[in-house]
Amino acid sequence: xxxxxxxxxxxxxxxxxxxxFIAGTAIGVITMLLFALLPGLIHRGVxxxxxxxxxxxxxxxxxxxxxxLRANFEVVEILPRLDQRPTSAFLDAHRQASAVVxxxxxxxxxxxVAYVRDPSQFRSAFARDLAPLQIALATGMPVTKIVDHVAxxxxxxxxxxxxxxxxxxxxxxxxxxxxxxxxxxxxLLNAQAILTSVAEEKTSRIAEVLVAAVxxxxxxxxxxxxxxxxxxxxxxxxxxxxxxxxxxxxAAFTAGDVGANAGPLAVSPxxxxxxxxxxxxxxxxxxxxxxxAASLISRTEDIGSVAGxxxxxVAGAIxxxxxxxLFPNSPAIVACSFIPLVAPFVMFxxxxxxxxxxxxLALSLTINVAVACGLALLAxxxxxxxxxxxxxxxxxxxxxxxxxx
Amino acid sequence: MGSxxxxxxxxxxxAIAAVRGVSFDVAAGTTFGxxxxxxAGKTTTMxxxxxILVPDRGTVSWDGAPITLRVRRRFGYxxxxxxxxxxxxxxxxxxxxxxxxGIAPPHDVRRADAWIERLGLEDDATRxxxxxxxxxxxxxxxxxxxxHEPDLLVLDEPFSGLDPVNADVILAALRALQRAGxxxxxxxxxxxxxxxxxxxxxIVAQGEVRAAGTLTELRSAWPTRVVEVEPxxxxxxxxxxxxxxxxxxxxxxxxxxxxxxxxxADTAALLRRLVDAxxxxxxxxxxxxxxDIYLRAIGxxx
Numbered sequence: 001x002x003x004x005x006x007x008x009x010x011x012x013x014x015x016x017x018x019x020x021f022i023a024g025t026a027i028g029v030i031t032m033l034l035f036a037l038l039p040g041l042i043h044r045g046v047x048x049x050x051x052x053x054x055x056x057x058x059x060x061x062x063x064x065x066x067x068x069l070r071a072n073f074e075v076v077e078i079l080p081r082l083d084q085r086p087t088s089a090f091l092d093a094h095r096q097a098s099a100v101v102x103x104x105x106x107x108x109x110x111x112x113v114a115y116v117r118d119p120s121q122f123r124s125a126f127a128r129d130l131a132p133l134q135i136a137l138a139t140g141m142p143v144t145k146i147v148d149h150v151a152x153x154x155x156x157x158x159x160x161x162x163x164x165x166x167x168x169x170x171x172x173x174x175x176x177x178x179x180x181x182x183x184x185x186x187x188l189l190n191a192q193a194i195l196t197s198v199a200e201e202k203t204s205r206i207a208e209v210l211v212a213a214v215x216x217x218x219x220x221x222x223x224x225x226x227x228x229x230x231x232x233x234x235x236x237x238x239x240x241x242x243x244x245x246x247x248x249x250x251a252a253f254t255a256g257d258v259g260a261n262a263g264p265l266a267v268s269p270x271x272x273x274x275x276x277x278x279x280x281x282x283x284x285x286x287x288x289x290x291x292x293a294a295s296l297i298s299r300t301e302d303i304g305s306v307a308g309x310x311x312x313x314v315a316g317a318i319x320x321x322x323x324x325x326l327f328p329n330s331p332a333i334v335a336c337s338f339i340p341l342v343a344p345f346v347m348f349x350x351x352x353x354x355x356x357x358x359x360x361l362a363l364s365l366t367i368n369v370a371v372a373c374g375l376a377l378l379a380x381x382x383x384x385x386x387x388x389x390x391x392x393x394x395x396x397x398x399x400x401x402x403x404x405x
Numbered sequence: 406m407g408s409x410x411x412x413x414x415x416x417x418x419x420a421i422a423a424v425r426g427v428s429f430d431v432a433a434g435t436t437f438g439x440x441x442x443x444x445a446g447k448t449t450t451m452x453x454x455x456x457i458l459v460p461d462r463g464t465v466s467w468d469g470a471p472i473t474l475r476v477r478r479r480f481g482y483x484x485x486x487x488x489x490x491x492x493x494x495x496x497x498x499x500x501x502x503x504x505x506x507g508i509a510p511p512h513d514v515r516r517a518d519a520w521i522e523r524l525g526l527e528d529d530a531t532r533x534x535x536x537x538x539x540x541x542x543x544x545x546x547x548x549x550x551x552x553h554e555p556d557l558l559v560l561d562e563p564f565s566g567l568d569p570v571n572a573d574v575i576l577a578a579l580r581a582l583q584r585a586g587x588x589x590x591x592x593x594x595x596x597x598x599x600x601x602x603x604x605x606x607x608i609v610a611q612g613e614v615r616a617a618g619t620l621t622e623l624r625s626a627w628p629t630r631v632v633e634v635e636p637x638x639x640x641x642x643x644x645x646x647x648x649x650x651x652x653x654x655x656x657x658x659x660x661x662x663x664x665x666x667x668x669x670a671d672t673a674a675l676l677r678r679l680v681d682a683x684x685x686x687x688x689x690x691x692x693x694x695x696x697d698i699y700l701r702a703i704g705x706x707x
Contacts, residue, residue, distance in 0.1 A: 001504065001509055001510075003478075003505060006501075006504040006505055007505070010501050010504075014490070014492075014493070018492075201488075204488045204489065204490075204491070205484055205486040205487065205488035206488035206489065206490060207488070208452075208457060208482075208484045208486075208488060209482055209484060209488055209502070209549070209550075210505070211457055212455040212456065212457055212477060212480065212482040213477060213478050213480070213482075213505050213506055214474075214505060215474055
């Protein structure tokens, strides 16, 4: 068994048994449950009431209007008139309705007045839904006939032929968002574990014993590999949870809820491979940076001071990845998908929602693997030097001078 | 088994010269004491032997060749400041360090168990190291450093902070390693413990070698000897006072006459003169202790 394997096995076992890993994995599982269930539950609990309206209209208008509104609203009650201005208590008394809509006919046509709980939540679909009634009143044509003529069937296809329909594209965006979040969570939790582990070994002087028998670069490499393996294990648990809960949720609830618009998630083996590749590269880049930074501190209390700045690029990458979901082929996002530390997040977003030219994938991977190797070499030197530096944290100038010596 | 040679080894940290031109050798299977006050350069010297630090000048060699990582894996190291994984159990910890030095399973655990028994740690074998007393942690650390039966074991202050019982246990373990042929380099402030253990010594101060050799060689280089005479009578005191270059020493109230004489002084002739002057119940020619030699070498009073 090589030294690398010995350290790798020991580090992996130590991490998997650690409270931090168990707690982190549990947090991820809970997050996945929330991702899978919460939007639907919120929608079922709140969303339906947001669609409930009370219609106030004369009988001649009320029936055709109610039929038209059925597409997007639930008309909980129809009243011929309203004697006073409606209040929240009035809405509460009518199945927690969100709005009262008073419909009247004037010489100019239909006119609606809405009293709502939350104007920002009031759906503009109301006017669109009632448009056929307005036309019917103006032209004398039957409403049903107008509805038949107004409805224009639209089939949406993406030019690359990648998604079967809009639902599949929505599903890909959702998956990309979840994967990005998982990568963020995995980096945050496991890079923090590297930081703590290196700092602990250094402050307890175990490092001194280790580097007497092991090449520091090998030690660093084994740590990064162990943490990457731990990260994958964690990721596997989270994804399995997400898939199981997602499937159970889909089977338990039928159309009409959130998620019903999302189509089946089609992820090709090539995309999975690319995700794994960018995950490993991103993990390695952040892992070596965290390990090198940890080797420079002498007290575990100083962990926060080095961890803070390293969270910034991750946070920046998350923000950029959100833009990547919306504008996957904009020049700025394309450029970001080559930049180390950011690319693992942004490129995966692009892969998930839009076809990415092969040359861009190859170039991004090449740049990022090269930078990961370069960072590893640099971090190895910082680590080698930093492990034996005690006392006040060295200044940047001291670090550079030591690396040059 | 090989031999270690340090030749003109120098190492500075910025403007501070921690080790300056240190040279010594440790023959195969011998025990070598590296002595010196705090900040003398002992730990830096040990770190250079182990390849943790690289000398600015000079060489460190094992069996006539530079020390590689492969050679270093046959060394063991106990640093001055103890380092153990607090949450790892005793047996796991010892076995892990064994594996790092090339002891493959299941031998790593078997040897760990043997060391646990040797050091009397059976009741703690499955306890996390962080829960052990300082003395027991020290024992675990010794086992971690020695499990792979190293060719060279470097121990920085192995007895520091130990009670006499635990110190004896560790002393016994080191003697067992000596018998097994392991070369030992150790530093200690407890002179009485390493005086018996070491065949050769090197006393360093301010990064330089101040004295080196076997205890006999160090003593032979000592310029004076002490003679103690009893009873403390006026007649005997008169003889001693009349001896050329003899200086009376304080005896802290003991009924003894103590005098320092040049090493070349004829003590046999002095004894004859004392016997002629009166009854002599005790006459002793005291060799300097390692403690005396150490204090003189580092520039303190002996």
